[in-house]
Amino acid sequence: MKPLQFNDLLISFTSEFLPLWNDKGSNAHKAVGFWRPSTTSDVLSPFYALGDIAVGHYRNINQGRIVAVVSDANKVDGTALRPPVDYHLVWHDEGTGAHANFSIWRPLAPQGYVTMGLVCGVGYDKPSRHAVRCVREDLVVTARVGELIWNDKGSGCANDLSIWSVTPPDAPAGEAYLAPGTFLGHDTYAKPGIETYSLRLALTAQLSDLPPPPALSGYESPPADESSATLQVCELPWFCVKDPELSAVEQLQSSPTYRLERTDRHRLGGFGHNTGATPQPFMWTAAKGELGGNARALAFNTSVDLSKEWSAHPQAFELNFSAQLDRDFTHTQRSAKGWSHSSPLEIITYVPPRKAVAAYLLHSEYCLLRQDGSQVSTTVSYTNGDHVYMSESPDIEPLPDEAIPTVETPQAQPDLEVTGHDLIDDTLTP
Structure with a gap:
């Protein structure tokens, strides 16, 4: 698929994941499984995960779950993404009795960038800096902590942990906000006030000029729909x-x-x-x-x-x-x-x-x-x-012709007629 783009950030998706750990053997009250988004396919080779995935069950999520992965539109000199500068340990499973050792880490983003999710370590080792990418802060929007995914109650671990989903805020007109699909975590069971983020996309339409209204050419009622589209x-x-x-x-x-x-x-x-x-x-x-x-x-x-x-x-x-x-x-x-x-x-x-x-x-x-x-x-x-x-x-x-008043031509006046008269004979007669 062609990636979605917001400014210089490319967004694609994967439905392939690598299993990392589950809590089998820990006696925790709830089940949890952790997975890493895979970008090894040729289509996704320049893309990176934003964090690892946590689900509240042990089932295989391949082809059953989809999350966003990201890349930089400017491959060489791009600034949309940066690897974390380091990691901070959030939790490890020591004392749980789980079948394998496990740890969770928070990426530390460079200045001007933000972390979109937590990353799992192999055993108690710190993850590679290339496991995820941090996103430039103008390409994301502040989001909310969502629903509880899992906590370690009953596991016997000396350190408490609860992990939560991410919920995007209400999008304004012309935009879409997408939760990264990653998880948040902290060392209490209460809902945390952790700063978290969602990806942004523009939904601006390609608007053309409106069609002109039909022009009247005469005096008869026009058809109801005769305009161009x-x-x-x-x-x-x-x-x-x-x-x-x-x-x-x-x-x-x-x-x-x-x-x-x-x-x-x-x-x-x-x-x-x-x-x-x-x-x-x-x-x-x-x-x-x-x-x-x-x-x-x-x-x-x-x-x-x-x-x-x-x-x-x-x-x-x-x-x-x-x-x-x-x-x-x-x-x-x-x-x-x-x-x-x-x-x-x-x-x-x-x-x-x-x-x-x-x-x-x-x-x-x-x-x-x-x-x-x-x-x-x-x-x-x-x-x-x-x-x-x-x-x-x-x-x-x-x-119309019948509405034009008829103007009668006035009759010609007769010429002035001079009536003749008798001449007076003033001749004296004898």
């Missing part, structure tokens, strides 16, 4: 997806990444045609939010939640993690309220005289795909009500 993509690491058809090992082998695709189109929310000579108000009611209730089905089937942070559930995931999608990708940059249900949206606008106007809303469909292109769960539909896109007819509509 654009594709937005967010890649999810396999451990964030609860695939109902694959085991964790099968996911790692066949679909180490999943594609969450968002297809955007503009959907008609209302159309108005003002045939009058003055501006007129138009009002339409459209639906916004998640349509069909499929987001809940997606979260139930795969645990991928489009509206909030999600994390590992017991018995569902191999690795302990938390994740949250980028809010620009999920339309929740302002509020996730619209995801839970569909609600009406009223659109009011004034349409100029002899103009047509269409109102559009951005409609998105989400599909979760395996690496081979097959779809997981169902398609989720969401209409974003944060913005309304208006499209106006380009020209003022000409008035």
Whole structure:
């Protein structure tokens, strides 16, 4: 598989382990087995373990458990990883009666680096400095002490020991936090306040420009879905997806990444045609939010939640993690309220005289795909009500012929007629 990358840190995974020790013969109340992640395969030859693994049973964990291993993206001059400068003894089993001698050590990290887990010694010998790597502190996030894995109660050892898992904090939008799968330990049975860490990954989507709303070319109502579509993509690491058809090992082998695709189109929310000579108000009611209730089905089937942070559930995931999608990708940059249900949206606008106007809303469909292109769960539909896109007819509509008033041509006035008159004969007559 192609490694995941966060800045200059490469993260891969192994399901192969070397047995180190178990407490058989110690009479401890609980069982425990310790294993070392193997990176001897050709694919993982430049990778290192972050610490050893502790499980609360004696069974073989090969091909049944998966943990992260790390490498530096800059092979020669990289600074993402450093070997520990030394080790500090945490516990040894002297007095337990176990079948073999055993010790646990804490790596001491160089300045600017952190330790991700404890390391087992061969007998009572200090481990090799090359057994694990410490990680640069900007590549990790502070985590929490998780559940108890084992303690040595009943073993007869003079030194108390309890060992614990690591739980990542809640991830913010656009990130995933992955617990290293290693263990913590200290010399009391109470839950410790040990500083611990998780790995970081970015879930930032590859966002394209939104499609432009359709342009009105005339005065007739346009089709409901005539706009072009654009594709937005967010890649999810396999451990964030609860695939109902694959085991964790099968996911790692066949679909180490999943594609969450968002297809955007503009959907008609209302159309108005003002045939009058003055501006007129138009009002339409459209639906916004998640349509069909499929987001809940997606979260139930795969645990991928489009509206909030999600994390590992017991018995569902191999690795302990938390994740949250980028809010620009999920339309929740302002509020996730619209995801839970569909609600009406009223659109009011004034349409100029002899103009047509269409109102559009951005409609998105989400599909979760395996690496081979097959779809997981169902398609989720969401209409974003944060913005309304208006499209106006380009020209003022000409008035129809019957609406044009007929102007009568005035009749021509007759010429002024001068009436003749008799001449006065003022000639004196005799």
